Amino acid sequence: MKICIFGAGAIGGYMGVKLAEAGADVSLVARGPHLAAMKENGLNLIEEGDQRTNVAVTASDNPEDLGPQDYVIVTLKAHSVPPVVPKMQPLIGENTTIVSGVNGVPWWYFHKIGTDLEGTRLESVDPGNAQWDGFGPDRVLGCVVYPAAEVIEPGVINHIEGNRFSLGEPSGEKSERALALSKALSSAGLKAPVRPRIRDEIWVKLWGNLSFNPISALTHATLDVLCTDPGTRAVARGMMVEAQTVAEKLGVKFPIDVDKRIDGGAAVGAHRTSMWQDLDQGRPMEIDALVTSVQELGRLTDTPTPTIDTVQALVALRGKTAGLY
Structure with a gap:
């Protein structure tokens, strides 16, 4: 089984180390100083504060060096994927599975959903149908990424918490390809x-x-503050209630209620979210995948989203005034 991780930053690098350590045939696509460090010194993973693992990895910034794969696990941020679909083509063979480990509403959301919205394309996360046409939805295996990790220096990943990567077919079936990848990840110590x-x-x-x-x-x-301050908690709650209405119209079932979800965020503590970190570091924020996409789903389901609309407008302008777009 050949596995390529496309976008081997914090999460992709963490997964790459675990797979390589377990003896899997894994390769990584990365770039810049991080790639150079991996090639020279291997990829390093720090776990539980001080436990350090170093593995030699096959890494490149050119997919042509790696060839067709059984699985391509995409761990880029959502807005970074459509522009690189053409570059990824050398990794895709006749039976390649694309594992979408990307935050937000996925571009394949309405593939095999079994409703009258079957086949609907989402412009907010897949402008110009780049992924739908370039990958093909039948190749996709869904993945929800739970670990937290960070690149603390080129070639060095610090694993903060979590080791679960939930997998799922758009159709809901337990397919051979899903079970085979689950087994490979489990063999590497991942859930x-x-x-x-x-x-x-x-x-x-x-x-x-x-x-x-x-x-x-x-x-x-930070999360502990915004989830407990009465004003920002109310704004977050309003956004979540609107999102829940949208999702339930699409057939989603929520296992917990809104307030428990917010309390769970508060319990994380003084955490700086990835969007805040991206803003501080001058990187584009994941606004479309996380916020604009829910607006788009609201329109598709005739659901008003006034709180989401307000916050989306504010954070989009914040990104523009910071020169990120």
């Missing part, structure tokens, strides 16, 4: 359950990202 309702998990994670990320980028408040 990889195959879920029959992967969209439910996508929404539970998105629920927090949709609200906490843009509010933190706008206020520079």
Whole structure:
């Protein structure tokens, strides 16, 4: 089984180290100083504060060096994927599975959904149908990424918490390809359950990202603060209630209620969300995948999203005034 991780930053690098350590045939696509460090010194993983693992990895910035794969695990940020679809083509053979480990509403959301919205394309996350046409939705295996990790220096990943990568077919079936990848990830010490309702998990994670990320980028408040301050908690709650209405119209079932989800965010503590970090570091924020996509789904389901609309407008302008777009 050949596995390529496309976008071997923090999460992709963490997964890459675990797979390589377990003896899997894994390769990584990365770039810049991070790639150079991996080639020279291998890829290093720090776990539980001080436990350090170093593995030699096959890494390149040119997919042509790696050839067709059984699985291509995409761990880029959502807005970074459409522009690189043409570059990824050498990795894709007749039976290649694309594993979409990307935050937010996935571009394949309406593939095999079994409703009258079957086959609907989402412009907010797949402009110009780049992924739908370039990959083909039949190749896709859904993945919800739970670990937290960071690149602390080129070639060095610090694993903060979590080791679960939930997998799921858009159709809900337990396919051979899903079970085979689950087994490979489990052999590497990762949790990889195959879920029959992967969209439910996508929404539970998105629920927090949709609200906490843009509010933190706008206020520079950590999770413990924005989830307990009465004003920002109310804004987050309003966004989440609107999102829940949209999702339930699409058949999603939420296993917890809104307030428990917000309390869970508060329990994370003084965490700076990824959107806030991107803003501080001058990188484009994941606004479309996390926020604009829910607006688009609101229009598709005739659901008003006034709180989401307001926050989306504010954080989009914040990105523009910061020169990120």
